[in-house]
Amino acid sequence: MQRRQLMRLSGAGVLCAPLTIRHGRAATPEPVDAELILAIDVSRSIDAEEHETQMRGYASAFRDPDVLRSIMGGEIGAIGCCLFTWSDSDSQEDLVTWARIGDAASAERFAAAIDAAPRRTWSYTSISGAMEHALRLYGRSPFEGTRRVLDISGDGMNNSGRRLDGVRATMLDAGIIVNGLAVVDRAPAAGSGAVVLEDYYRDEVIGGPGSFLVVAEGFEAFDRAVRRKIAREVAGREQARRFAGLGRVDRMAV
Incomplete structure (x- = not known):
C-alpha cells in the first residue's frame, strides 16, 4: 500500500505498509512531498528559439530562491522530479531522469542537467501521448510522494495519438x-x-484536486510563468498561503 493511501486510511487503523515491487525487485521508495513530472512540448509549432526559451525557463526555475523555498518548505522538504519532451504520440524523450531535490545543491544539479540536455523538435502535438508516457514514468519512480503532479506545457491542442479524454x-x-x-x-x-x-x-x-493553469502571454513571459508555476505546485502548507488568492487560471504577461 502506498504512502498516499496510508495517509488517507490512517484513521481506519492501517498500521504498516508492505514493500513496493519495482522492476521485479522489492524496494522501499524514498518519501518526498511530491512526485513532479515536467513535460515540455517540442512539436513543430515550437521553433528553435522558443524551445531554448522553454528549457532556459525550467532551468532558471530551479535556481530561483522562491522555488527552492517552496520545495524545502514541505513536510519532508524535498520533491522527486524528472523532465521529458514530447510531440508525436510515439515521440517522448526523457532528458532528466528522476532525482531528489531538497536543497540548493540538488536543485542546481537538476538545473545543470536541463542546461546540458539536447534541443530537438519533432512534428505533431500529442498531449495524450505525453500523459501515457508520464504514467509509465510514475510506474518507475523511486519515490513515494503525498502528491503526484504532472506539469504539462504547450502551445497547441491534441492532434495525434489516442483521444485525450480517455487518457x-x-x-x-x-x-x-x-x-x-x-x-x-x-x-x-x-x-x-x-x-x-x-x-x-x-x-x-x-x-485533479487543486489543479490550475498558468497562461503565458507569449514566450517572452514563459520564464516568469514557469517559476511561478513550479513554486505553486511544490509549495508546502505554509508556503501555499502565498498562492491562496490565485484562481484556477493564472495569467502571466511580459
Whole structure:
C-alpha cells in the first residue's frame, strides 16, 4: 500500500505498509512531498528559439530562491522530479531522469542537467501521448510522494495519438494532478473553430484536486510563468498561503 493511501486510511487503523515491487525487485521508495513530472512540448509549432526559451525557463526555475523555498518548505522538504519532451504520440524523450531535490545543491544539479540536455523538435502535438508516457514514468519512480503532479506545457491542442479524454481520465483515476502551462502567442490550430487554447487547457487538459493553469502571454513571459508555476505546485502548507488568492487560471504577461 502506498504512502498516499496510508495517509488517507490512517484513521481506519492501517498500521504498516508492505514493500513496493519495482522492476521485479522489492524496494522501499524514498518519501518526498511530491512526485513532479515536467513535460515540455517540442512539436513543430515550437521553433528553435522558443524551445531554448522553454528549457532556459525550467532551468532558471530551479535556481530561483522562491522555488527552492517552496520545495524545502514541505513536510519532508524535498520533491522527486524528472523532465521529458514530447510531440508525436510515439515521440517522448526523457532528458532528466528522476532525482531528489531538497536543497540548493540538488536543485542546481537538476538545473545543470536541463542546461546540458539536447534541443530537438519533432512534428505533431500529442498531449495524450505525453500523459501515457508520464504514467509509465510514475510506474518507475523511486519515490513515494503525498502528491503526484504532472506539469504539462504547450502551445497547441491534441492532434495525434489516442483521444485525450480517455487518457486524462486514467490519470485522474490514479490520483494524479494535472496542471498546465499554455503559451498563447499564436492563433489556435486550424480546425479548432472558436476554441481558445486557454479554454482548451482549462477544460480538457488540467484536472485533479487543486489543479490550475498558468497562461503565458507569449514566450517572452514563459520564464516568469514557469517559476511561478513550479513554486505553486511544490509549495508546502505554509508556503501555499502565498498562492491562496490565485484562481484556477493564472495569467502571466511580459
